Amino acid sequence: MLILLFFSISILTGCKKGITVIGEDIPSTHSMENLKDEIIAKYPKPIRIDFVKDPYEVMVRKANQDLASGTGVYDVILQYNTALASYASNNYVYNLSELREKLGEFTTDGKFKFEDKLFKKTWEEVGYYRKNSSFGGREEPFGVPFSANTMFLVYNKNLFSDEKYKNAFYEEHKIELKPPEDWSTFKKIAKFFTNSSDKTWGLVMQGGVYWIYYEWVNFSFSRGGGVMDKRKTRGWQGDENTPLILSSKETLEATKFYLSLKPYDGSDDFFSMDAGKQVEKMRKGNIAMCIMWSDVAYNLLKNAFDPGMFGFSPIPGDVSMLAGGSFYINNKSKNPIEAMQFVLFTMEEEIQSKLMLQGLCSPIRSVYKNPEVREKIPYTDALFDSLERGVYMLEAGPESDAIIVTISEMLQKLWRKGEDANILGTLESAEEDIKSKRRRIYEQIRKLKLADK
Amino acid sequence: MSNLSFRQNVALWPILLILFLQLLYVLPIFGSFSDLSLFNFIEDNGHNSLLRTILFTIITTFFQIAFGFFGALLLYRIKSTKIQIFFVLFLLPALIGNVTIASLLNKMPWFPSWLESRPFLGTLTVLGLIQLWQYGFLFLYLFWFRLQFIDEKFENFLKSNNFSFSERVSHLFWPQSKNLGVLLAIFGVIFNFYEQSKISIFLKSSGALNTEFISHWISKIYQQNQGVNASFAAKTVLGYSGILIIPTFVLSFIFILTILRGGNFVTKKVSIFNFNFLEKTPKFLIYIFLSLSILSIIIPLTFTLKNLFPFYQASLKIYFENILYILPTSLFITFFVILSGIILRLNFPRLLQRFSVQSMPLFLILFIFRMIPPTGLSFCGLELHRLFLGKLSMIIFWFISQAILIFPFLIIFVLFIHFEVKENEIKFLQQLRTKFNEIIGLLFRRRFFLHYIFLFLFAWAFTWNEDTVTEVLFFKFNSVNILLKTKNMGKGLSMNESSSLILPNLIITVLILILWGFLTNKYISRGKDNR
16 A cells, blocks of 8 residues: 555656756855745746755766756756856857857847846856867856855954953054954964863864865965966866966965964864854854855854844955855756756846845846845855955866865864975976866866867 | 485575576686786776775774674673564664665764774774674674574583583573674675775775775776776776785684684683683673663754654655565565575584584685675676666666675575584484475474574665676666665765665664564563473
8 A cells, every 4th residue: 555655646746847046055156045936936828946955076977967967857957167168168068159049038149137147257157168279269157156155254243342352462463353364463463362271273174085175275366376277267267288277375375374273173073064063063152253255154044042142254364255046057967947947037137136035146136236135144244255256266177076075184184284394396296287187087078078179 | 526425416506597697697817817917906006006905904803703792792781582582673773784884874964073084993993883783783683683592401511510601601602692692794795895885985085085895986087997998997997806805705714713712712711711701690780781882872863863754755756666676576585595504403413413514614714705895896786787788688687686686595494594403403303304394394484483583674674785797787776775876876866765765664674573573472482481
C-alpha cells in the first residue's frame, strides 16, 4: 500500500510547463524563491518555476553535468564567475546578444531596460567574457548578474560605542575608535580588542580552503599585491603566459601583514572557519570585527539576538572586491524564452528592491536609493560604496579553481607555521605549482579543442 | 555456472540481477579510461592522501574489531536482562549517521586548542576515536549479540572440564565470532577508507593539514579540472575512482586473511595470548566499563543537545515526506535481500555455510561495487540518470540506486547469519520434499526473526543517511540528511535550521532503539528459557 501511495503521489505532482532554476542554498536564491509567485504573475501564461538549492559543490556538479550532457534539466543556473570561462568557451549557455534577439520586444535600442542600471564593473567582472581570453579581441556579456557581491567590514557597534573602550583606545593611540579606514588602524583595533580578561577578540578570520583565499585577496590587492600581473583588468582575463606576482614584494608584504593578525583571531578553530561559521561567531558578540561576504550579511541579522549591534563599512584601503554571480541560460533549455523572461522579470527594479529586502545583493544601482531598503538593510551603504570602488581580486579563468586551492593550501601552511614560516619561499613554491597546473590545464583545453575539430 | 544445477542457477538470479545493475551503474567508469594520460596521480599529489587514508584505515579498522570483540567478551559476563537492555544504546552512533555526527561535532561548545594546528598524530587519533565511537560500539554490540546465541551447554561442558577462559575463547567464542569478524572487517575497511562527511563538515579537508583523505582529494581534482570543461573533470574523477578499487580490495583481502589465519594463530598460541584476565576482571570494573561506554555516547549527545534546544523550530513536514519515500524503499529492499539470502542458502548448502577460501570470492565480488569511492558513485549516478528525466523514472532511478548501494551490506549480513542453518538440516528437509514456505518457517523465520528486524533497521538507517547519490540526482525529495549537510557548511550554514533537523532525527532513532531493546530482550530471554 505504501509503495502504491509513494508512486501515486509522484505521478499526481507530475509535469506542467515550467522552468527549473538551480542555485546555491543561500539568501540570494531563497529571496528569489520567496518572490516566485510575484514573478510568475508577470508571465503572460501560467508557468511553474521550481528552485533547486544545493550546497555550492553539489550545485556545481549538477549544473556542470547537465550542461555537458545537454540534458537541459536546469533552465537557469545561478553561478559564480569561476564558472564563466568554462561556460562561455564551451558554448554551454546563451550570450546576451542571443537573448536580446529572442526577446526583442523587451528591448529598447537593442538593450534590455536593466542594462543601464547595473553596476557596470560588477557586470564586466562576473558576466563578460572574451572567448579568445588573451588580451585583445572583443569581449561580450554572457550572463546577466543575479547578485553583486563583495566582502566588507562588519564591526560590533556595542564594543565600538562602549565608553570604556573608546577612552582606553584614545588613551593608547590618540585616535578615535571607529571603523578603520586604513590597514594600520585595522590592526591596532584588532590588537586592542584582543583581551583575555574581557574575553573579547579583535577578529574572526576565515581559514577553510577557498575561504582563506577569498579573505586574503582583500589584504593582498589593497596593498598592491595579487596573483597575476593584470592590473585594472578582469578576473577572467589572461592566459597561461600571464605573469604571476605571487612572490612580488607587494604580495609578500601583504601576506606578512595578513599573518601578523593571527594573535587577534578569535576563531576556536581557524581552519574550519567558513562564511557561515563566521556569521555564527560574530553573533556571539565578543568579536570586534571581521571581513565578511556581503551575501551572508542578511543571515547575520536575520536571527541575531540584537541585529542593531552590527555596523558595516567597506574594507580598509581604497579598493574592494568585485564578485557575484550571473544568470546563465542553458542553451539546451526546453523553455528558453520562459527562462529568459524569468531573468527579465527578476531584474525589474520593483522586484529587485523586494529581493534586496530578503537578502539579495542587488546588481541594480538604483535599488540602493530605495528608502525601504535603506531603512531595513543596514549594510546598504557599505555594499554600495564597495561595489562602486570595486576591482578585480578573484581569478576567474579556466585555472581559477586550481589557483584557489593552491593559494589556500599555501596560506594554511603559513598560518600553521606562524612566525617560523619562510613566507617568500612558500610564495615562490606556490607560484611554481600554479604555473605547472596552469600549463596542464591549458594544454588539456588545446587538446580538447583539437579533438572537437 | 555449468557445474550448477538448474535450481542453483535460478537461485543466483537475484544476485546476478543486482550485479548486472551495479555493472550498468559503473559503466561510466570504464569509459573514462580511454585516455590514460589524464591520470597523473603523483603529479596531482594523490599519493599523500592515499597513504594517509591507508594508514588510517588499517589502524582504525583493527581497533574497531579488537574493541568490539574484547568489549563483547567483557559484557558477555553481564547476564541481567534488565541491564542488557541498555546495550542497544551502542547502536545509536552508527544509526544516526555521518552527517548528524558531524553536525553535532560542529556544535561542540569548545574545541581543543591543540587540534587547531592539525598535528598529524593528533588529527588522525581524533578522527580514529570518532570512527571508533561510531562503529566500534556497533561492532561491540554485534559481537555481543552473536555471543548470546552460543550453545550454553557446550560452554558449560568446557567449564566443567576445566577449560580456562583463554581456551574457551579459542575453542568456542572466537570460532563462533570469526565469521562476524570477517564481515565487520569488510564493513570497517569501506567505512574508514571512504570517510568523507565528518571530516568535510567538522574539520574541513585540506591537502595542507593532514585532513585530506582520498575521497576529498578526488573532489578536489574535480574542482580543479572543471575549468577545462565539465566532461573532462568528470572523466578524471571516474577514472581515479576505478583505480581506487584496487587498494580497497587489497586492504579488505588482507584483513580477511588476517582474521581467518591470524585468528587461528592466536587461538593456537593461547599460552602467549592469555585472555584469562577478562574472566578475572572484577564485576564492578565491568560495570564501570559499561557505564563509561554508555556515558561516552550519551554525554556528548546530551551536552550538544543542550545547545540545540534554544534554536529548535518544528519541521515535521519534511520528516513525513522522508518517511513516505524511505520506509517503503527500505522495507522492499529488506524483503528482497532476505528472500535472496534464503534461496541462496538453500541451493548452496555447503558453499555458503561459512566464510572460506571457496566462498570468499563471491563475498568479495559482492563488495567490489562498494569499493568505489562515494564521489565516483555519485558521478556515475549523475552520468546515468540523464536517461531517466521524467519525474516517475527519476524516482525509479533513485530507488534502484539505493537498492544497489545497500545490497552488498545487507546480503552479506544475511548470508552470514544463515551460516547458522546447517547443511544437514537443509538436506534433511529437502529429502522430505518439504514445501518452500514450510522450510522458511522451520529454518529461517523463527530462528532469525530478530536478525531480520535488525536488517530492516540497517536498511532504514542506511537509506535515511545516504548522501552520496541522493544529493546529486536531479530528482530530489527534501532529504533530511542532505538538508542537514547543507545547513552545516559554507554560506548555507544555519544553526537554527540544522538544530531543527537534528533533534527529531535523534528522537526518532532513540525511540526505534527503545523498541528494539525491548524486542531483543524479550526474544533473547525467551530463547534462553527454551534452551
